[in-house]
Amino acid sequence: MSIQPIKRKTFSKQKREEVKSKFGGKCAYCGNLLDKFHVDHKKPLLHGGTHDDDNLVPACPSCNAWKSAWDLEGFRKQVSEQIQRLNDYSANYKLAKRYGLIKEITTDVIFHFEKNARV
Numbered sequence: 750m751s752i753q754p755i756k757r758k759t760f761s762k763q764k765r766e767e768v769k770s771k772f773g774g775k776c777a778y779c780g781n782l783l784d785k786f787h788v789d790h791k792k793p794l795l796h797g798g799t800h801d802d803d804n805l806v807p808a809c810p811s812c813n814a815w816k817s818a819w820d821l822e823g824f825r826k827q828v829s830e831q832i833q834r835l836n837d838y839s840a841n842y843k844l845a846k847r848y849g850l851i852k853e854i855t856t857d858v859i860f861h862f863e864k865n866a867r868v
Contacts, residue, residue, distance in 0.1 A: 758800050760788050769807045772865055777806035778816065778824070780861035787813040791862075796820055806862060825858045 760768070768788050775782055777789070789808035792798030795818045808816065816824045832853050835842040845851045 760805075764788075767802075768805050771807060772862060775807070775861060776809040776812055777862040778808055778812040778860045780864070781809055783807055783809055785810055789813050789816065791821060793818045793820060821860070825860070828858045 765788055769783060769786060771777070772780075776786070777791070786807045786809060789806050789812075790798040790800075790804050791806055792804055798804050815827060819827060836846075842851065846853070
């Protein structure tokens with residue numbers, strides 16, 4: 750059984766601007782203002798997502814790279830595990846934490862587009 754490749758789509762400049770403006774020029778995930786950005790599929794094509802407008806969101810390069818082909822809950826889990834990963838693997842992080850330069854907080858990961866929908 751062979752796996753069929755995902756058909757990537759190139760979006761026009763107009764479509765890219767429409768997607769970027771959805772959240773006021775901010776990343777749909779982290780909420781940072783966008784300079785460079787990617788058109789991302791909230792539900793990845795790999796998991797049955799479509800190129801429909803309601804599935805397209807603007808994403809900053811770092812969120813898009815981390816999200817990759819994760820669904821939203823998988824990506825949320827990846828983000829929520831970052832503090833533990835830093836504690837486990839980053840000597841620089843642990844040193845900065847010991848000197849009081851870092852304060853960790855525990856909070857649910859809520860994406861910008863989710864906060865925007867609640868307004």
